[in-house]
Amino acid sequence: MILxxxxxxxxxxxxxIGEAKADEEIGKWSxxxxxxxxxxIEIKDESVPTDRTFRDAWVLSGxxxxxxxxxxxxxxxxxxxxxxxxxFAELDVQYMRAIETEDSAAASAIVKxxxxxxxxTLLPDIDAATxxxxxxxxxxxxxx
Amino acid sequence: MSQHDYNIAxxxxxxxxxxxxxxxxxxxxxxxxxxEPATMFAYMLWADTTNGLLKQRNxxxxxxRVRGSLKETFVVAKTGLxxxxxxxxxxxxxxxxxxxxxxxxxxxxxxxxxCHARNDGSGVITIDPDASETINGxxxxxxxxxxxxxxxxxxxxxxxxxxxxxxxxTYAGAIEIxxxxxxxxxxxxxxxxxxxxxxxxxxxxxxxxxxxxxGGGYTLLASYxxxxxxxxxxxNIDLNVANxxxxxxxxxxxxxxxxxxxxxxxxxNGGSYNFGIRNSTTGAVADATFFTAAFGDQ
Numbered sequence: 417m418i419l420x421x422x423x424x425x426x427x428x429x430x431x432x433i434g435e436a437k438a439d440e441e442i443g444k445w446s447x448x449x450x451x452x453x454x455x456x457i458e459i460k461d462e463s464v465p466t467d468r469t470f471r472d473a474w475v476l477s478g479x480x481x482x483x484x485x486x487x488x489x490x491x492x493x494x495x496x497x498x499x500x501x502x503x504f505a506e507l508d509v510q511y512m513r514a515i516e517t518e519d520s521a522a523a524s525a526i527v528k529x530x531x532x533x534x535x536x537t538l539l540p541d542i543d544a545a546t547x548x549x550x551x552x553x554x555x556x557x558x559x560x
Numbered sequence: 561m562s563q564h565d566y567n568i569a570x571x572x573x574x575x576x577x578x579x580x581x582x583x584x585x586x587x588x589x590x591x592x593x594x595x596e597p598a599t600m601f602a603y604m605l606w607a608d609t610t611n612g613l614l615k616q617r618n619x620x621x622x623x624x625r626v627r628g629s630l631k632e633t634f635v636v637a638k639t640g641l642x643x644x645x646x647x648x649x650x651x652x653x654x655x656x657x658x659x660x661x662x663x664x665x666x667x668x669x670x671x672x673x674x675c676h677a678r679n680d681g682s683g684v685i686t687i688d689p690d691a692s693e694t695i696n697g698x699x700x701x702x703x704x705x706x707x708x709x710x711x712x713x714x715x716x717x718x719x720x721x722x723x724x725x726x727x728x729x730t731y732a733g734a735i736e737i738x739x740x741x742x743x744x745x746x747x748x749x750x751x752x753x754x755x756x757x758x759x760x761x762x763x764x765x766x767x768x769x770x771x772x773x774x775g776g777g778y779t780l781l782a783s784y785x786x787x788x789x790x791x792x793x794x795x796n797i798d799l800n801v802a803n804x805x806x807x808x809x810x811x812x813x814x815x816x817x818x819x820x821x822x823x824x825x826x827x828x829n830g831g832s833y834n835f836g837i838r839n840s841t842t843g844a845v846a847d848a849t850f851f852t853a854a855f856g857d858q
Contacts, residue, residue, distance in 0.1 A: 420790070428798070429791040433780065436787035436802070444800040445790055448832040468776025468847065472793045498842050 417461055420445065421454045421476045425484070429464065430456075470548050483548045492551050493537040499559045500533045507533075532558045562586045565599035590614060596624065611647045626672055644675050644711075652676040655703070658683030663711070663718060665690040671715035678708035687711065689718050696720055704736075726750060744857065759785075760858065766810070767801055768853035776847045795837035795845035803858055805830035810856025817849040825852070 418430040418438055428449075432441060438458075446453040463480035473487035507526050514523040536556055545551035564586035568579050591597050592607035600606075604617040606624065612631050615624040629650045638655045643662040646669055655661065655677060663669070666689065679685045685703040689695050695711070695718040703709070709722040724734035728750045738751035743760035758764060769783035778797065780789055790798035812833055814823030824836040833854075839846050 426793060428793075430788050431780065431790075432788050433783060433786050436800075441788040441800050444788070444832045445798055448798055448800075448828040448834065449792075466775060466777075468794065471776060471791075471847075472845075498844055501842075 417459055417464070418442070418456055419459045419476060419481065420452075420456045422449075422452045423454050424452065425475055425487075426472065427474050427476050427481060465548075467548065469552060485546065485548075485551070488548060488551055489542050489545070492542060492554065496536050496555075496559060500536060503533055503559060504530065529558060532556070562589050563591050563593045563597040565597075566601070567599070613647060613649055626670065645669075646673065648675050649673055650675065652678070654678055654680045655685045656681030656683070658685070660686040660688050660700075663687065663689045663693070663695070663713075666693050666713050666716050666718065669713040669715075671713065673713040674710055676708065676710050677703060679703035679705055681705060687720075693717060696723075762855070762857075764855075765853040766803070766805065766856055766858055767799075768851075769799060770851050771797070771849065773847045773849045778847070792834075793845070794847055797835045797837075798832055799835070799852070800832045801830070805854075806857045810854055812852060812854040814850055814852045821846055821848040823850050823852070 418432070418441075420428040420430060420442065422428060428445070430438075430441060430445065432438060438456075442453070442456055457476070457479065459479060459481070465474065465481060465483065470483045470488040470491055473484045473491055474481045475484045475487075507530050511523060511526045514520075514526060536559060539554055539556065541554040542551065545554060562582060562585035564583040566583055566586075568576060568583070571579065586597075590605040590607040592609055594610045596606055596608070597604070600617050600621055602617055602619050602621040604621075605627070606615045606617070607630055608615050608624075609630070612629060613626050614628040614630055616627045617623075618625055626646075626649050631647075631651070634650065635652045635654060638653045638661070639657050639659070641659045641662070643664055644651070644653070645664045653661065653675065656679075661677060677685065677687065682705050684705075686700050687695060687703065688700040692699075693716075695701050701720065701723070707723065709720040712719050712721065725731065727733035727735040735750065735752045737754055738748060738757055740757060740760045742748050742751055743753070743757050744762065746762050753761075759766060765784070767783070767785035769786055769789075770781045771778045771789065772781050776794070778789065778791060780786075785802045786799055787802045788800045790800070792798060808827045808829050810827065810830070812825040812827065814825050814835055816823040816837055820839050820841055822838055822840045824838060826834040826836065828834070835850065835852065837846050837848050837850065838844065
């Protein structure tokens, strides 16, 4: 496998097919992605993480791939935002019903839940996480 | 050269003897001369030294018919444009290179004129009759490498003997192999498709691939005309093509498994393209098994 180290800090992983030559294929890739090629190395499959949760945070380190935790945190927050959007939609429906039935207690509970959701991307555990596994474990129940 | 009216005139002995000798000389030389004999007879022979032809008077004594050649070289090499004329009766032309062999007007060549032509090279020899005259019913024919034929004239048109009968969807016969341009035109019905040219037809997929996703990683299970696959990130895959398209105007198709995913092909140039895979509901990038194929001109 060929790892292409990109100028945006990320990595692309190229697999050659048949008798294809690495230089030619990298040339094709560079033509398709102008200004992105920084360097390339040949790596073993084992050097690539099997967990792709943070694939877009992969960076080259030495002769292998590691997860850039700063990027990973942003990716994780984006995942949280997408999950949160669904929950917000559900809570909006519940809130309207509570208003219609003049159930103020239920409405207040829903407001609290929404506040909790708004705060999930600000959880200190996200910034405190030092490994992808720790980061992945930052998933409050309100998102489920 | 000698010609005689074959009439021994009354004269003294020496003159009669001379007249007889001239008559015999005319007989043994086939009445040879640069122009036709002044006195002609039915079936009379004439060695026409102007055209290098042996001619014979017809039964009605109204015209000459060519019977043979007076030339001493019969097999002639040709490497460029020329016109086969009356004096080339019975000649064999060994042609090399690519050029046109023109034919003199059929009326001038007359009924019974013929010659042989062989393409002994690797080019193409075009045989082109005069003006609007035809050969085998068409304006011109070609001799491909190794082809040969005899060209016959009937005084108004030309026919060949020895060229292979070409097959059509009506008749059996030899069939020519289609070249790339013919495959791309996609209109010929008398050309054969070979494995090495089949893919040039507009209806043929120029590439296809089946990429199975598992745990976010991709495995190429089957493909045609690809040289590499590049994982640029989640739902962001480049595929490089072995034989490029002639431009970036081609038609990539993608089908992604799973009800919530869509594939977004992006063409940058004829040699590579990108697939983005998205969740169709949220728009988020995603990895998923997909199938792809493309159509266009290479």
